Amino acid sequence: GAGVSQSPSNKVTEKGKDVELRCDPISGHTALYWYRQSLGQGLEFLIYFQGNSAPDKSGLPSDRFSAERTGGSVSTLTIQRTQQEDSAVYLCASSFTLSGEGADTQYFGPGTRLTVL
């Protein structure tokens, strides 16, 4: 069975350019999370999608960041006018449901390493 996949695995861009990062969650998982991990930092929550509900965007660091989830499956994280401080590993995770011990286990993708020059 396929796990969570992310593309690209590496992205180098120039400051000021827009980037799109893609996440394919595990089929049937209703919840999808985006995190980022900056050097020396823990995983920082960015945004959460659950089914057809409005996303929880409370973790997005600025209005340059946005995300979509089409058809309840694939998600795209877009960073506009990238800055050097956006350089990080962006991780996507999916889970089946939010309730119950064990059911919230998040399965992570390998991440996209973004470098903004």
Added chain:
Amino acid sequence: DQQVKQNSPSLSVQEGRISILNCDYTNSMFDYFLWYKKYPAEGPTFLISISSIKDKNEDGRFTVFLNKSAKHLSLHIVPSQPGDSAVYFCAASSYANTGNQFYFGTGTSLTVIP
């Protein structure tokens, strides 16, 4: 504001001995805790979880202990094996209080020496 803290960035243990990884949290509303393991160039993988109604959960060589009064949890690995060498993250959440956010610590890099 770091709500979940792992104060030891690294830990070295001899193969066969016990590894103890610690995690502290500040939000008393957290009621669900997880440990993830991360190898280089890979995403974190779920290891073990515990809810606040328990104080211990065991899965093979891995045991998580929760001390709610101290807002502290720990992961014990015994016996430690070289393949356990990885970065370990603890995470915490409370759906009622923090909604959908899981808060992660900064990780502890475990090295098991053969």
